[in-house]
Structures are given as C-alpha cells and as structure tokens.
Amino acid sequence: MTELADPAPPPHADTSGDVVLAAAGLTKHFSVGGRRGAAVHALDDLDLALRAGQVVALVGESGSGKSTAARLLARLHLPTRGSVLLHGEPVTARRGRAFRAYCRRVQMIFQDPFASLNPVHTVRYTLTRSLRIHRPELHGAEREAALRSLLDRVQLRPDRFVDKFPHELSGGQRQRVAIARALAAEPEVLLADEPISMLDVSIRIGILNLLRDLRDRLGIAILYITHDIASARYFADEIRVLYAGRAVESGDAESVTQRPAHPYTQLLVRSAPDPDQLVGERRTATWSSGARGEPPNMVRPPAGCRFHPRCPFATDLCRTSVPALTGIGAGRSVACWGYADPDEHAGLPDLGAARQEVAA
Numbered sequence: 001m002t003e004l005a006d007p008a009p010p011p012h013a014d015t016s017g018d019v020v021l022a023a024a025g026l027t028k029h030f031s032v033g034g035r036r037g038a039a040v041h042a043l044d045d046l047d048l049a050l051r052a053g054q055v056v057a058l059v060g061e062s063g064s065g066k067s068t069a070a071r072l073l074a075r076l077h078l079p080t081r082g083s084v085l086l087h088g089e090p091v092t093a094r095r096g097r098a099f100r101a102y103c104r105r106v107q108m109i110f111q112d113p114f115a116s117l118n119p120v121h122t123v124r125y126t127l128t129r130s131l132r133i134h135r136p137e138l139h140g141a142e143r144e145a146a147l148r149s150l151l152d153r154v155q156l157r158p159d160r161f162v163d164k165f166p167h168e169l170s171g172g173q174r175q176r177v178a179i180a181r182a183l184a185a186e187p188e189v190l191l192a193d194e195p196i197s198m199l200d201v202s203i204r205i206g207i208l209n210l211l212r213d214l215r216d217r218l219g220i221a222i223l224y225i226t227h228d229i230a231s232a233r234y235f236a237d238e239i240r241v242l243y244a245g246r247a248v249e250s251g252d253a254e255s256v257t258q259r260p261a262h263p264y265t266q267l268l269v270r271s272a273p274d275p276d277q278l279v280g281e282r283r284t285a286t287w288s289s290g291a292r293g294e295p296p297n298m299v300r301p302p303a304g305c306r307f308h309p310r311c312p313f314a315t316d317l318c319r320t321s322v323p324a325l326t327g328i329g330a331g332r333s334v335a336c337w338g339y340a341d342p343d344e345h346a347g348l349p350d351l352g353a354a355r356q357e358v359a360a
C-alpha cells in the first residue's frame with residue numbers, strides 16, 4: 001500500500017500505527033467440479049493492512065469477494081495463494097493452541113444476527129460460554145462482572161437483557177449481543193461482514209457508532225464489509241473497493257467518496273443514497289457515462305480489467321492487460337489504465353471529465 005503523503009490526513013488515517021492484521025496477495029479460487037479445473041475466482045491478489053484503532057471498509061457489490069476475504073482473514077477458508085499476517089508474522093496454524101490464540105484475537109461479526117445466536121440460549125448463557133472459552137481464568141463473581149461489563153460495552157442494560165432469549169430481542173439488540181460475544185475474547189481485530197445490512201434503517205447508525213466507540217476506546221482494528229459506500233464513508237477511515245474479486249481502488253474514505261477515481265467507484269458513488277444521509281432512499285443507478293450490465297461470471301472472469309465489459313472508457317489495453325493497483329498520490333491507489341503514464345503505454349483509455357483531479 002502506498003504511504004500517505006497527505007498534508008492533512010483525516011484524524012484516524014494514521015498510517016504510522018501498528019499494523020495488526022495484514023493480507024498479502026490473498027487469493028481464493030473455489031473449484032466447482034464439472035469441467036476440469038473449473039473454479040470460481042472469488043478473490044485475487046488482495047493486499048490489506050489493518051492498523052490498531054482503524055476502520056478499513058471493503059466495499060463492493062454482491063459477489064465481489066468481500067465475504068471470501070473476511071473468511072480467509074478469519075481462517076475459516078484457507079487461501080489458494082497469498083498469506084495472512086498477524087503483527088507481521090505469517091499465520092500458518094490450522095489447529096492447536098496457536099490457531100486458538102489467533103481465533104481469539106481476530107473475531108468475526110456476521111450479517112444475520114438472527115442466525116448467529118442460538119435461539120434456545122439466554123444472553124447470559126451465550127456470553128458466559130464465550131467468557132469460559134476465552135477467559136477461563138475468570139470464575140464466579142469475576143465472571144459475572146465481566147458479563148455485565150460486556151453488556152455495558154454494547155450499551156445494553158445488564159439487568160434488563162441478561163436473561164432474555166434471542167426471540168425477545170430486536171435485530172439491533174441481537175447484533176449488540178453478537179458483538180458482546182466477540183468482545184469476550186478481547187480481540188484486536190473485528191471482521192464485520194455487512195453487520196447492519198439486515199437491520200432496520202433507523203438503527204443502523206447506532207450499531208456503526210457502537211463499533212466506532214470500540215475502535216476509539218479499545219483501539220480495535222475493524223474491517224467493515226459493506227455493499228453500501230455511503231455507510232463506508234460515514235464509518236470508515238479507509239476504503240478499499242473490490243470489483244469481481246480484485247481491488248480497484250483504495251484511499252482515505254473521504255477522498256475516495258468525494259473524488260472517486262475508478263470508473264466503478266464512480267458508479268458506486270453515483271448510485272448510492274446521498275452520502276451525507278446514510279438512511280436515505282436508494283436512488284436508481286443513473287450513470288450518465290453509460291456503464292451497464294451485470295457483474296461477470298466468476299468462473300471465467302473477463303481478461304484484462306475485469307470491469308472492462310461494463311466500462312464506457314475501455315480500450316483494447318483494458319480488454320487484454322490487468323491494470324495494477326498503482327499510487328496516484330495522497331495515499332490513494334487505483335487499478336485503471338486511465339491513470340497510467342501515456343509515455344509507457346499505448347492506447348490508454350481517455351476518462352475525460354470522469355478523470356478528476358482525484359488526488360488534488
């Protein structure tokens with residue numbers, strides 16, 4: 001990742017902080033039988049660095065490889081290629097003590113708070129179980145105090161919620177319990193996979209604010225996975241945009257959403273609800289430049305830039321050569337031939353007005 005050269009970095013884009021969790025060239029191809037060697041190219045060559053006290057958003061439409069990335073980082077999947085590093089050390093364990101230690105430090109929050117809590121168990125049971133697993137040194141009154149402080153952390157009054165069953169809780173309350181359960185492990189990293197997308201619009205901001213509070217108070221690093229770039233702008237310090245399994249753009253959240261560089265990011269921003277209004281109605285995608293079509297078939301992803309079939313600026317170069325994620329200044333990177341040096345490449349696409357002074 002390019003280092004920030006921005007004279008006025010946003011408050012939390014502290015690139016000097018400790019990298020807690022990193023991905024290097026992370027790749028996952030799922031073989032799908034049938035034709036020999038056929039595989040879904042779910043994720044290719046993802047590099048990522050999560051720093052303590054930082055929220056990085058992974059943004060992309062459905063099928064772009066976001067959950068695959070989270071599952072690779074959580075070691076629920078093993079990569080086809082590439083590695084996951086915790087504090088700079090490659091993570092290789094698949095079982096045993098080292099693996100349990102990793103799972104404790106890197107916790108996942110799932111999209112569906114209805115599916116993630118066992119309906120027959122009370123909040124007390126769920127959280128006590130997690131404390132037993134992750135903090136076996138706690139007993140009796142100490143464990144009870146830890147249980148109560150977990151509920152406090154997620155802003156649920158212990159007396160009111162500790163004996164409730166999941167069906168007695170709203171979606172937002174369940175998601176808070178799921179977060180409390182993750183916090184019982186005292187994690188350094190939360191991988192939050194679409195944590196608000198199944199919740200009522202009116203309570204989404206409350207959950208994001210809670211996660212932000214955990215970032216600020218506990219210094220937890222958060223990977224925030226979303227299809228909604230407006231919520232990423234609201235919540236994240238940095239944004240990385242995925243298209244069809246490849247990162248196409250990254251940078252600080254404000255400038256990526258204000259001055260998107262990649263034609264796909266521009267499409268996302270234009271089809272998002274008003275970025276200042278997280279709870280706004282979704283506008284229909286009207287991209288004047290004319291990007292159309294569906295995401296590609298991931299068993300045979302398009303050659304070259306995977307976005308080229310939908311990109312109104314695509315040239316022959318885009319159809320044949322994969323553009324690398326390349327720095328464009330101010331800590332931003334983009335994988336688009338439209339930003340390449342014309343002295344080094346022939347036949348570059350002309351993004352015209354769509355190519356803004358993105359790093360101005």
Ligand code: ADP
Nearest residue numbers: 030040042061062063064065066067068069298
């Ligand atoms: P997202 O979370 O961005 O919607 P996913 O990471 O879930 O995307 O999926 C990326 C691609 O990988 C999709 O084409 C999906 O169908 C495919 N995929 C995900 N998991 C598997 C699996 N276990 N086996 C085969 N294909 C999978």
Ligand code: MG
Nearest residue numbers: 066067068193
């Ligand atoms: Mg997903």
